[in-house]
Amino acid sequence: MNTLRFYTKRIFVVVCVLFFGILVFIASRSSSLEAQSLSDNIVRKGIQNFPRGYRILPRPGEQLAFQSQPGPVHNDRVRYQDLGVDRQVDQEVVERIQMHLSRSDLVTQTLSECAVNETLEQYWLRINGNKVPKRDSWERFYSDIGTCDLYRNEEQIDELLHDMSTLPIKHVQIMDGGTQVKLIFTFDNDKQAVFKPMRFGRDYETDPNHFYFGDFERHNAEIATFHIDKILGFRRAVPTVGRVVNMTKELRDNAEKKLKKTFFVSPAKNHCFVGKCDYYCDTTHAICGAPDMKEGSVQVFLPDDRSVPRKHNKSPYRRTYSKKTQLAVWQENMDFCRDTVKTNPQYAHGRKLLDLVDLHIMDYLIGNQDRHHYESFSVFKDLASYAIHLDNGRSFGKTEFDDDDILMPLRQCCVIRPSTMLKLMHFYAGSKSISETLHESMSKDPITPVLAYKHYPALERRLSKIMKYILDCLDRQTGGPSKMIMNEYHNPSVANTGIEDEDDKDENAKL
Template identity: 45%
Template sequence: QNNYYNLSKEIFKYMSLSKCNALLPITFFSHSSSAPASWLLKKLPTSSQNEEHPTQPAEAKNHQAKGSVSDVMDKAKKLIDAGKQTGKVKGGSKLDALFKHPLYNLPRPELQDDDWLLRVRTNEDPQEKKSYEKVTWTSDVETHPPWLRFHLGISRWELYNRTDHNLVQLTEYLATQRILGAVQKTGGTQLKLLLSFPNHGQALLKPMKQSRDAETDVNLFYFSDFERHNAEISAFHLDRLLGFNRIPPVIGRLINATSEIKDITTDHKLSKTFFKSPAGNVCFYGHCEYYCSTEHPVCGKPDGVEASLAAMLPDLTLAPRRSWRSPWRRSYSRTKLAQWEKDPEYCNSVKQTAPYNQGTRLVDLIDMTILDFLMSNMDRHHYETFEKFGNDTFLLHLDNGRGFGRHSQDEPSILAPLKQCCRIRHSTLLRLRLLSVPDFRLSDMMRDCLTQDPLTAVAPLLSEPHLAALDRRLATILKVVQTCQEKHKDVLYEDLGGYDADKL
């Protein structure tokens, strides 16, 4: 389960058996910790094609050669290739133009050493150095697998740099790497799996449980709503389009429930829940609090299961995170109202309470509110930050599975923080305005982004009504801000520095 831990164990075992010529010693430093954790990584090939895992049986390598999963993946690849071509001429150029806009390239203060979550250092111990071949001492990023480069790219202000070429490699890695392990991940209330890949990468899998177009039952509370794989994927793209970069990369993948989960899992509790449905499809349900029962199975067609795969964040032992309860958390009760629902002056007390009384925390929370209103996610009870960065850092927008549940209706209560505080980052507001002009319409940008996902080959990740809802909700947000500006003076949190906003 613990990637780095297993990794180091494995490497140390390997070291005692060999002369370590093929090893790349790397030290990870977490600046906040007084005792930096030290790990060794195996030297990793740059190409993802020739990665092998010594314990994997040979036939597992060929599982993609047959069956409906590979057919769909072929189709997916063709579609993506076609999309790339047409994208250059039409849709893609709009998206490119959006990301080239100054609002997506605002100058940032240069990152200092302690603005990086992790750091690689080599040549630490001259004693140790003697036992290695000199050539193996390299911190060359080219030798790092995409998941590691993603971890090393996490900074105080964002989870990834949008222009980092590694993002493409990371999503390709998640979409294509052979799955070596699949176990249930504990924590949270619904079924999810932890996948492991060659080169020690991992992903968090959420399976599709209902059809994309099924709208959330109006009589279900938000806390009993199903999680949606397409919401996780769409949320990643939406967050990126808003210029936040606060959600770990997520891709869609068609998984073979038999060969990529049942046959390889070491999780006996999970494998015991597999069965064949009356229609002859492979199904499973696992163990969890909600919807892990024969009545709510995940079923393949006949064994292809749609799923979202999120890149895993660095292990908690290396990069501890802090979980914060949202001041606008819902009551999670069928009968009680939360304080913010009863007190129109609620924000005044939040504004005076740490950490919301300083820095960017309040406007960060408003950014998250905007993301959640757009996708209609009512389930943001907590958010997380990296402990290392203290209070001066971005908020991680994890767990977006309950977004995009209903397109025909908006949920105004999600906007409560914005309405009650009347505060917003200037750059966020300007990007929202940009996404409401016809050239950069949010729904069009989202449609384009989502066609890059492999699962688009199966069906569009968001139906047209969901895309249209984004434009409608964006207009609502802009109206709320306008109303605020008519009543208050200090609505804008100025983060454009010396930039002349009129020129943007």
């Protein structure tokens, strides 16, 4: 009997030990899981969601996550006033600029900015008596391409934008040229446009370890730049609009064979394609729908360059496009414009230098460091051509960084068109800010809001910096503002040969 009691006691002890042992084991496991999900949360949500006093330092060498592709954005028309964007106006800068300009009549000066204002339609009629067709919005846009700007009639452009975002797509092919994936859409009316698909969400910031030449293209940057160019009064950017397409019905089913082959369904059951291009055309960088809807930008095709020829011009302010030599001469020598650009026969006479300054003012606002070449029409034989503001896909990548080097043409050459000066002053000190005007202009786009709103304060900040650089130039003019604000630049010490730049087919802009 005693032995039996002894064994029962022992069994009881063993069972107790086992029971508590298992309890301790479970408790310790669940607390380590909790810790893990806590640290997962830190990674996912970022440190800012953590209790006060709790600081998680980034691990050395931590890199940005490659964000997954979001679905198309649903329209939310936010009132600008509700965004609380501050204008950055320095009243002293305004007053000092106004003092410099007090004896100039810029408004009258702008009237003679465009010496010969002719459209393609008028030009062809004059040169060879040809009448151009104007059957659809594409042909009306082409016929109205001008000697001083791409378009004037905004109603006509709105019609074109509407057609590009709604007309049935008949054929889709891969677009050659350039570095990243682009498609050519042919619509029901046989007219064409360039489609750049969305890669990232609107709030994506460029990886700081990427060079400007390796940065991803952003479809919404193409759309936003079209609007910025328009509100700045340049009208030299190619009309571009947003569109949400069906990856299967609209793209795959109408795709040429070599594009169709690259379509697949991802493990997440989304429809994707890879396309064919020099950079980022592989399965890990595939363009994926949600599940088969895809947002992108649609840009009108410029007229066929066999009938409306264009030239490719190398910019004197192009960067090095090299990982090794990172600074170009103009980034280190503030006399570069005086010594090298103003003395270059291409820039010494006429509109070209002023075009370059306009283009870089726009690039500064949009944060585009990738302006290596620019195209211009060479169709108007007897007239000076202007820079077409094409290829703006690498802008709007950084909201916290202003690259003042982009403004070097303005800072070094110290020249500006009267209309540009007036427009900038209007946005800086007038009734409506640049970001409000942009917001209104973009609100008509089918994929509005085109930009993340965090870009608006960046625009205001950059505009205020431009105005400070302009004031700096005005302060330095010994001959008064007319030495800086002009319709055409002329360097008296360089002979005016009237020779236009040679076409530059050099493809040195690749990675």
